[in-house]
Every structure is written in C-alpha cells, then in structure tokens.
Amino acid sequence: MTNAECGSDFPWLTQKAWAVARYGHPVFRVPVDPGWGCPNRDAAGRGGCTFCAEDGGRARQLGGEQALVEQVRRGAAFARERYGAEHLQLYVQAYTATYTSAQNLERTVDRLLNEVPFHSISFGTRPDCLSAATLRLLQRWNADREVWVELGVQSCHDQTLERIQRGHTRACSEAATRLLNDAGLHLCAHLIFGLPGETEDEMLASVDWVAGLPFHGMKFHNLHILRGSPMGEAWLASPFPVLDEVTYLQTLAQGLRRIPANLPVFRVYTDSPPELRLAPQQVMPKGVFLHRLEEYMRRQGWRQGDDFTGN
Numbered sequence: 001m002t003n004a005e006c007g008s009d010f011p012w013l014t015q016k017a018w019a020v021a022r023y024g025h026p027v028f029r030v031p032v033d034p035g036w037g038c039p040n041r042d043a044a045g046r047g048g049c050t051f052c053a054e055d056g057g058r059a060r061q062l063g064g065e066q067a068l069v070e071q072v073r074r075g076a077a078f079a080r081e082r083y084g085a086e087h088l089q090l091y092v093q094a095y096t097a098t099y100t101s102a103q104n105l106e107r108t109v110d111r112l113l114n115e116v117p118f119h120s121i122s123f124g125t126r127p128d129c130l131s132a133a134t135l136r137l138l139q140r141w142n143a144d145r146e147v148w149v150e151l152g153v154q155s156c157h158d159q160t161l162e163r164i165q166r167g168h169t170r171a172c173s174e175a176a177t178r179l180l181n182d183a184g185l186h187l188c189a190h191l192i193f194g195l196p197g198e199t200e201d202e203m204l205a206s207v208d209w210v211a212g213l214p215f216h217g218m219k220f221h222n223l224h225i226l227r228g229s230p231m232g233e234a235w236l237a238s239p240f241p242v243l244d245e246v247t248y249l250q251t252l253a254q255g256l257r258r259i260p261a262n263l264p265v266f267r268v269y270t271d272s273p274p275e276l277r278l279a280p281q282q283v284m285p286k287g288v289f290l291h292r293l294e295e296y297m298r299r300q301g302w303r304q305g306d307d308f309t310g311n
C-alpha cells in the first residue's frame with residue numbers, strides 16, 4: 001500500500017496513514033517487558049552490543065505472569081480511555097523477546113491474549129534467536145492475528161557488526177529474514193545510522209540491502225551514545241565524533257527514497273533518556289525533527305521510493 005493508495009501526500013509512508021488504510025484504525029501498542037534477557041549478554045558472554053545500555057543485571061519482572069497481566073490490562077485500558085483505541089497491539093519488547101523456551105513464551109503470551117483480545121502482536125528480537133519451536137508458535141498466533149517480528153539487523157556490514165559486538169553476521173540476518181518471511185510472518189527491519197566507522201555511503205548500502213530483502217516495515221534510528229554502555233565508556237575515556245542530526249536527517253531522506261514506496265516506516269528518530277545520553281548532547285524534540293525532515297524532502301521534491309532501484 002503506497003501513500004497515494006492511503007490518500008496521503010506525505011513524503012514517506014507513516015505508520016498512522018498505513019494502519020488506517022490497512023486496519024481502518026491507528027495501531028496502539030501496549031508494551032510488555034517480560035525481562036527474558038539477551039543472548040548477546042547472558043549466554044554468549046560477549047558483554048552485549050557496544051551501543052546498548054540495557055542493564056543485564058536489571059531486576060527481572062517482579063511478580064511473574066500476574067505482573068505482566070496487570071501491565072497489559074493497564075496499558076490497554078489507558079489506550080482505550082485516552083485515545084479510543086480500536087486496534088491494540090501487544091508489543092513484547094526489551095532485551096530479546098524470543099530469548100526464552102518456546103513453552104514459556106507460549107504460556108506467557110497466551111495468558112496475555114486471554115486477558116486482552118489483541119488484534120496483533122509484535123516481537124522485538126535478534127536474527128540469531130529464532131528456534132524452530134518458536135517459529136511454529138509465531139505461526140500459530142499469526143493464524144488468528146497479525147504477528148510482526150522486529151528484527152534488529154542494524155547494518156549490512158560484517159565489519160561494523162563485529163566492531164559493535166553484535167554477535168551475528170549479515171548472512172545470519174538474511175537467513176532469518178527468509179525463514180520468517182517463508183513462515184508467513186510480518187517483518188520489520190531495524191537499522192542504526194551513525195555506527196562507528198561507517199560512512200554515509202555505507203549506511204545507504206544497508207538501506208539498499210534491506211530494501212532487497214522481504215521486509216514489510218522499517219525502523220530507522222540514529223545512534224545515541226548512552227551512559228552505561230561499552231560505547232559510552234569509550235566515549236567518556238576519549239570523546240569521538242557522533243553523527244549530527246542535520247547529517248542524519250539528510251542521509252535518512254536519501255534512505256527513504258531508496259526503500260519501496262509501500263513499506264510503512266514505523267520510526268525515524270531515536271528517543272533516549274536525557275540523563276543517560278552522552279552524545280549527541282543537543283537533540284531536537286521529535287516533532288521538530290519530523291517537521292524538518294518533511295520540509296526538507298518536500299523542498300527537494302523527494303518522496304519515499306522515488307530512488308528505489310530493486311524489484
């Protein structure tokens with residue numbers, strides 16, 4: 001579904017325009033954090049991705065399943081009362097949402113679905129954390145409601161992936177994408193611009209790579225260096241330049257041109273807690289960034305997909 005088919009003249013296909021055209025309503029996410037940890041920290045012992053400030057020792061969900069049930073009850077009630085939400089999406093996030101046994105995943109998510117009749121589910125995960133049993137489970141849920149998998153691929157460059165201790169390769173991301181797509185699931189790619197050592201051309205090469213894979217949605221993030229992350233420690237020891245927001249905006253605009261026009265863009269900007277953010281030190285409010293991106297693309301006469309060269 002393109003912007004024109006959604007009746008929107010916006011330079012890129014926003015989640016809202018896409019969702020209203022697809023479901024008849026905007027999507028309201030109800031996040032839940034089951035605290036299942038992350039294989040890149042816990043199992044492999046690599047210390048996690050260098051940009052990540054998630055505290056591996058953070059208290060796991062206190063109160064177990066009952067606390068998760070309370071989280072979704074409150075979240076769903078808030079979205080309905082405050083926004084009149086019609087389409088509720090269960091968003092299993094934080095750490096790696098498939099880093100638990102398939103039995104535990106099944107019991108937990110089924111319990112939450114019994115509590116609130118979610119219209120769709122989204123799982124945020126890594127390309128190397130998808131067992132055959134988990135895949136079957138995602139397919140089972142997908143038979144009744146849309147299941148989305150947000151895959152943190154971050155970059156197509158193995159050198160970068162190694163530099164940031166990501167713990168998986170480009171080939172692993174490609175294999176996971178095909179596996180999930182063949183299973184009939186809906187896939188959103190997560191890319192980060194500004195990873196250390198990457199040029200703008202390399203960032204755009206990652207966009208071209210994603211655009212050639214069977215993804216159904218996109219999320220773009222600009223790198224923030226956070227206190228408590230290995231990258232933050234390195235920056236404090238010896239500050240290094242970080243992608244500034246104007247360069248990010250211009251590179252992102254080119255990236256948007258290079259993805260298919262029918263790919264909804266779920267995110268284009270990073271939010272991070274100011275007390276944790278070391279760099280960039282000055283950031284625009286999200287609304288200002290979105291407005292400037294829109295203005296910039298309109299001024300240039302650019303639209304999402306107008307420089308997409310794939311099939």
Ligand code: SF4
Nearest residue numbers: 038040048049052095
């Ligand atoms: S970004 Fe995700 S995969 Fe990487 S260390 Fe953090 S929680 Fe783990």
